[in-house]
Amino acid sequence: MALDVDRLCFARGSQEILDEISFAAKPGEITVILGPNGVGKTTLLKCLNRILAPSRGEVRIKGRDTGRMAPRQIARHIAYVAQQSETAHITAFDAILLGRKPHMGMLPRPEDLEKVDAVITHLGLEDLSLKPLTRMSGGELQKVCIARALAQETDILLMDEPTASLDLKNEMRILSLIRHIVEDHHMAAVITMHDLNAALRYGHRFLFLKDGRLHATGAINEVTPAMISEVYGMNVEILHHNGLPLVVPVDSRAA
Numbered sequence: 670m671a672l673d674v675d676r677l678c679f680a681r682g683s684q685e686i687l688d689e690i691s692f693a694a695k696p697g698e699i700t701v702i703l704g705p706n707g708v709g710k711t712t713l714l715k716c717l718n719r720i721l722a723p724s725r726g727e728v729r730i731k732g733r734d735t736g737r738m739a740p741r742q743i744a745r746h747i748a749y750v751a752q753q754s755e756t757a758h759i760t761a762f763d764a765i766l767l768g769r770k771p772h773m774g775m776l777p778r779p780e781d782l783e784k785v786d787a788v789i790t791h792l793g794l795e796d797l798s799l800k801p802l803t804r805m806s807g808g809e810l811q812k813v814c815i816a817r818a819l820a821q822e823t824d825i826l827l828m829d830e831p832t833a834s835l836d837l838k839n840e841m842r843i844l845s846l847i848r849h850i851v852e853d854h855h856m857a858a859v860i861t862m863h864d865l866n867a868a869l870r871y872g873h874r875f876l877f878l879k880d881g882r883l884h885a886t887g888a889i890n891e892v893t894p895a896m897i898s899e900v901y902g903m904n905v906e907i908l909h910h911n912g913l914p915l916v917v918p919v920d921s922r923a924a
């Protein structure tokens with residue numbers, strides 16, 4: 670496994686946010702964390718790369734406890750795309766170059782610049798390369814953030830609501846891009862999402878959080894309407910259209 674999470678707990682003061690969360694993220698797969706607002710999805714992601722320190726339990730990268738690793742070492746294995754990306758007045762090229770920081774000293778080496786060029790070409794971002802982040806649309810910015818994560822050359826990718834501010838077309842494009850990257854580069858991705866239909870379309874494995882605990886997990890063919898209803902407090906059906914699952918709310922009463 671690329672990433673093993675073992676009985677992870679996180680508390681803020683006396684408030685227990687995450688309670689005994691265990692799962693493993695596999696290379697070549699997108700693991701999607703699902704659950705209602707405020708359940709702890711972002712908190713869990715931040716515990717995975719130790720932006721937040723779990724109060725109990727372990728997160729292991731290829732068997733190594735992240736609690737015993739320096740932040741720079743963790744950053745060589747885990748790239749993190751936060752929910753609100755920074756929009757500093759720097760170009761896309763420079764933003765992507767920041768992804769090389771865990772690998773370089775004070776100054777970029779020729780191989781760092783070559784890596785950034787290669788990622789820009791791979792994602793077709795040549796036209797954006799010299800554009801400042803402050804003048805980018807949400808979709809453009811998200812692509813730059815993904816490019817920076819790729820330039821970081823990690824085996825694990827964490828993304829917090831990567832399509833939150835995107836229109837339908839860009840949402841599909843970005844999720845398709847993430848899925849291709851994960852499969853082609855054999856990365857293990859863990860992402861949070863609210864759009865259940867997009868999640869079921871592009872994810873491989875699903876974790877449902879409820880009341881701070883892992884309520885249910887499963888691959889695409891193991892997700893049931895009951896799991897969704899119990900977690901979101903709303904009755905749903907799962908229909909199929911052209912082989913794709915579609916979650917349809919049945920009524921708005923609490924399940």
Ligand SMILES: Nc1ncnc2c1ncn2[C@@H]1O[C@H](COP(=O)(O)OP(=O)(O)OP(=O)(O)O)[C@@H](O)[C@H]1O
Pocket residue numbers: 681686704705706707708709710711712713
């Ligand atoms: N900086 C903070 N200080 C105090 N409490 C916080 C902080 N950040 C989050 N919380 C609380 O921790 C809990 C989990 O928040 P978190 O952001 O992880 O949830 P989430 O599932 O990602 O929510 P959403 O779907 O709305 O983004 C919530 O009760 C939230 O109010």
